[in-house]
Amino acid sequence: MKYTQTTTDISGNLLYKPVKLSGGASKDVKKVTQLMLDAVKQHRRLWRKEINHWQQARQIRHSLEFPQNYPMQEVYLDIMLDAQLTGITQNRTFRTTNKEYIIVNAEGKKDDKCTEFIKEKSWFEKFIEYTHETTYFGTGLVWFNNILKGEIKGIETIDRAHVIPELGLFVPDVNTNKGLQYADAPHYLIEVQMYDSIGLLEKAAPFTILKRHSWGSWDEFEELFGVPIRIAKIASQSESVKQEVAGWLEEMGSSPYGVFPIGTEIEIKENSKGDAFNVFYHKIQALREELSMLVLHQTMTTENGGSKAQGTVHENTLGELVFADEKKMLSILNDKLLPAMRFFGYPIPEGFKFSIAQTKDTKEQIKIDQVFIQGGYILKQSYIEEVYGTEIESMPTQATKIPSEPKKN
Template sequence: MTNRKRKKQQAGAVPKKIVTPVYNQILVQPVHRGINDIGIWKSALRAADMGLRSKLYDLYEDILMDGTVTDAIGKRIEAITDCDINFTVNKKEVPRMTELIDTVEFENQLKEIMWTLFWGISVDEYSFVNGFDFNSIPRKHIRPKEKLILRRQYDTDGISYSDDGMIIQWGEDDDLGLLLKVAPYVIYKRGGFGDWAQFVELFGMPQRIGKYNSMDEQSRRLLIQAFEEAGSAPYIVIPKESDVEQTTLSGSSNGALYNDFRNACNEEILITVLGQTMTTKDGASLSQSKVHMEVQEKKHRSDRRFVIRMLNKYFVPLLESRGYPVHGGKFSFVDKKDELTVSDLKTLSTMIPIPRSYGYEKYGIPEPKDGEEVFMGAPADTGNDDRPAKAVKPQVGTVENADERTLWERIKSFFVAAPHPGGAGIIRMSDTSPLDERLIAAVWNGELAGFSPELFRFFAEDFLKAVRTAFEEGPRNADVGVAYKLSDDLFRMATEQNLFHFSAAKTLAEIQELNRLFRESGSFGEFHRRAKETTEVFNKTWQRTEYETAVLTAEGMSTYRKLRTKKKVYPFWEYLTVNDGRVREEHMKLHGVILPENDPRWNKIYPPNGWACRCLVTGRMKHQVKVDLEEMRRRVDDFLKTAEWKKAEAQGWGVNRCDSAQVFTADQMYIRKFPQQASSYLKDMTAERWNLPGVQAMKRDASGNIPVSGRSEQEVWETYAEDGRIVLTDYDGRKVVVEKKQFDSHTAGKGRDNRIRYWDAMLEALHAPDEVWLNDEIKHDLLDTYCLLKYYRDEVLAVNYRIEGEKLVLKTWYVMQTRTPGNRKVNLKKEIWDKRRRGLLIKKRRSASSRPSEP
């Protein structure tokens, strides 16, 4: 000992104690690997309730060997680590914290916090010797309620961390995590896999069957010996007198039940972790996928809030105690508003005012100053002058914008070379090219940003063909005794209107998706490949499923309305499946259920009960029913508790669409809140966008002038009225009702424009319209008004009707203004025309001026 040290000890000085990190004092034992069953899970849970978590955590380690579990958990963790995160003080980023965030250790910290949700708790010990670092304490060594860390996992006492400023516990003391809920399904699935493997081993390979004479014992022994010697060889040698057959097991007992059980366990695992299944497993339509994506996004938002709160509550004080400049600051994820696409911004600009400065800030483009040179789209007559144009400051109060391009077109002009590194340029397609190729080329060329009339016609024609064929031919899945032709034209009209809405929503969704792919692609080759995959899914895969669903729904509607009219003959209805190998297992639980026709359960279970569901209902007379109705009701109630039905209900099923004339419900539309807010999406779809000639061209192509009737309103009423109302027929043979009050308000009301003189023209418009539009002229938030236009050389007559209750009601008829007196502007006339010639074009007259295309 040196003199200096001896003097310090003599003076009472104590040598400085070096604190050993807790993590380095722990003696970690290997994970116990064994065969787990539900009994072990329950035993481990009971022990955890008493504070002993070792067995439960060993079980968790085993559970995490399951691929479905790790994939689902990975999705939630990656949604956190894949997001940008920052630390700000007074809304300004702190450079030192930015450096810390951009480290592997910090990303591991985010993962550790997320694992808390699945394990229940995490305890981390921090070190700042060589910068920021931490070690995660093995969970089997943690006693969270006592705030102890055990050196050995079975110790009764340990090191307290309650006041240790270098240790943070994430999670609540009594939380056992989501893995507790997942564990039973993984255990069940493994047991089912084992049974399936045994089934395959026993019955998967062909069996050899040897036959011998029961009186010849020698032959039997020789046959057994031959089989034993053959082993797995493809041949055996047997006496001539023996008979051997080889059979392959087939039929319904093919192990499908094990696969269904496996899928059921996987679905429960995914629902527990992600809240839904379709982002991991395949679905039937985009509408379903969007619903599932919304559920998953809610999970991700919840996780982001959890992580941020944990960091700000526990991690920031720790960093401040270590001298990091974090006082008054907080962690936050980059706001989702920063991820608005150009298409989103364009759509929002039609709903709310957005300052121009936002566009410059969002896309990192400096706003030009007065007189500053700016890049513009090349003008047609540039000559040899390559100098950029001067920026012109808009005058305050200016009504018209000199640049009439859309926001997307203006922004795109700044980046015109970005998506075309290969110099592909404009892609030209002929009219004979496939539809998907024309769509892809139009999006690439910047010619298709919102809605495609051609794609809408493709969808609408396909769906209309599906329901009309079913209505005309009668239901092939129904009992012959109740098959019939649907004669309710109003019901069919409502059904077709639903299909027009669905086709429009699907068109909007597909075009939006193609434009998104365009923005994300770096070359035409990449865009074409991804767009081709998208159109294949929209126009073939999903369309096949939706077409079949439309056919089956129309058949169900036909049967339903027939049964409703014959409820005195058939007071009971029976639920039947097709009863073949493709029937859903859950739907088989309803096979043979008989209930009274007025039982409210039919409003939930009347088929179809899912995409391409082929179940049906048939009528039963009173003397044919000899069942326990209470037992039948219990069967239905049990079905309504199944995961299959709850999943179908979440996808828009679980309602009697046969009573509401809806092939596709609002929840199954590809666009949210469509058709309730459809006008906001389709308000720009005027005749020009539908490639129709202008009003004046249509008038020139007309055959004559508008007919004028000389009859009075009284004479017209006496001629056409019956039972206090007038019933007319439209172009599709549907009955259109004119009520007395409506008739008087249009003909004899004070200040009216003598509209009775156009009665004959109105009849012509009903019988042979030149254009039929489905728009929102009556109610400005719904596409449920039929606007029929009839062109004459001197005038244009418009007729409006819509479904109201159980009637198709004529709302109005009038001469559409096509001439403006005095000095009124031409654009005023176009506004008047576009108000009527807008929305969904569902019928048009072929003319010399129009293009040969008709929905």
């Protein structure tokens, strides 16, 4: 079979001349390429977003007549500058993307040959990461733009500002709702959505913005009351002397000493309300907990405090959340990515599907394996190497005596 490299570039402008793919045309790469328009480069507005920006973005995003996504995505990118929000979202994402994804046969056993199609492939890692991020940012669109000899070589993740999932549109100009129905280019353009089309960041935005305000107020409080005020009293009424002494006070900075002329009295006034910072501190802490509850459904894996029993409950809660994420991810992989891979030429038989390898705790597993060994069972070399990561040159025979553990005195 003769293979040719197929790449697609964003070129042309068919906004008012839609292309329909049907029958054999659905495999025509040139026509699929025509479906990707000249996306207008949008300059991201970098000013700080406030509550009113979030409210306006929500109104536009939920509009029935003219929904737009870019104002909300600008708010999302701004609030993601928050260190805690970045940390907890990545914490949740890594718990799903760091799993070992495999392809299993109809009996549920791992197929090594098919698993090699995705193992350590950058495009696959990019696909699952971008897919999981839709939990926070809302619906995304993946473009398979580089296929070589029946193998995926590269994908492009489309800026979500250009995607309007309610209309099924890719819009090259974010200020319009005219674009391409990406359902017309199946396999090449895949819509991915973990949960809802809006994303969790819609709920996280007000907490993050309010927390930013509290940080700013705390900073102003520190400038006003954090450093003791130094007052210089001088006998002279000369303006030049006043300015000179004021210069000396300024040059002191954080130094504990200064040299002043005779007759100058230095008075230091400290803030008597040392606990006033708690107003800002406790508000920030409350907002941190709200964000953790929203993204992770618990707080103790990110915040300090609590007993071991409480920590176990919170860890179990997070475990249930991660399990739900894994189920959603596998649904997308099996319902959308697997058909696309078959379309591009991957020889994956019917009945095969994506799965997640079940990792074993080696400390617990060795206790179980010892019971089997003591019962006379012989473990396979491949099993031992896979579970314990140890290369074995040869296996003992059944006649080989298993050394017993030394008796403890």
